[in-house]
Amino acid sequence: MLKRTTHYQFQPYGSILYDLSEVAEQHADYQQNALKLTAKSFSHVYSSNEPCYIQCKSGIVLMAVSKDGDTFENFVIHRIVKTNPETFFNFISISDDAEIDICYRKSNLEIHPAAHEVTFSPMVTNLHIHEILTTFYQVRKEDYVFPGEAHSYYELVYIDHGSMEMDVDGKAYSLSKYDLMLYYPGQFHSHYTKHDQTCSYLTVIFKMDDTLADSLCNRVFHTRKDIYQVLCSFMKAVQTEDYLNQELAILYLKEVIILLHQFDHKEEVDAGINPMQQHYEHTLLNEILVYINNNICSAFTVEDLCIKFSVSRSSLQNLFRTNLHISPKQYISNLKLNHAKLLIQEHNRTISEISDMLGFTSIHYFSRKFKKQYGLSPTDYSKSIHP
Incomplete structure (x- = not known):
């Protein structure tokens, strides 16, 4: 989550004003320039041994600030910013384009090459589920056999009750209650129950425009409470015809995949402070x-x-x-x-x-x-x- 320049963590780099009267009163020799911004990165930084004043005139602007010119913190410009002397800074347009006004004493504003290029990474989706082809919940008794198939889609299998034996590309897996597995496109998979096994399970077959990481392939996940709750929400969404519930189902499926990506370090995160x-x-x-x-x-x-x-x-x-x-x-x-x-x-x-x-x-x-x-x-x- 991005912080604004009014956040207390900005204080080592500058302060906030509500108008530019201070510039006119104390810095009559300052000049003011308008900068139009479109770039999402920069490779040079500004600094001055006197305060500079920055105001966002249009768009949304990220101000990257540093005390050493190497490690930067990012803040969205809010109000008028007065930089502390010897602060390194530059700007990135978060919106498609933006404009700022900067007031400074020309003789004291210096430009330096940055230690490394600083780039803004926008918040975009990296998981594009194109379509949920089918989803069904099945109950199987003892000695059930599915001979197997391979197809060009992803398939999620979640064991709700009981247990099941699976074979994926010639490798055997045993899944019990709350276990989950993903089949990747092109993988041959079959499953069966033994004479003393029964199983209830959820299957979701879906098409993605992206390729999932190899770390999720050929792996059995014993789902935690957070994944279980999302799967319950998914089931509720696919069983009702309310407006945009199909969109909800896709979002819940996305969330399950994200939680699987985070699976190995999620317990440590959950042990910390509540993010809200x-x-x-x-x-x-x-x-x-x-x-x-x-x-x-x-x-x-x-x-x-x-x-x-x-x-x-x-x-x-x-x-x-x-x-x-x-x-x-x-x-x-x-x-x-x-x-x-x-x-x-x-x-x-x-x-x-x-x-x-x-x-x-x-x-x-x-x-x-x-x-x-x-x-x-x-x-x-x-x-x-x-x-």
């Missing part, structure tokens, strides 16, 4: 961080955040420590102190004004926190950058 819960936590954390950043010059407490976002203090603590490895109180303090450094560098306000502006309870408390964080008092730091 993880997405909820990331979204909530992002909203909280955006609020903190947008209100950095206001006085608020951790309790205020808990009330605003309807979370308990312990849940908020766990959210920050799990994802950012820091407490919310320390995160707010670090952010305010970092912003204080930037304000001191501008040399437009007194230390007392900056302390009040950032919501510190007193200038003495601000000075003590600043010195603990950076090893210098705010006054000494101001002198060190403006001798």
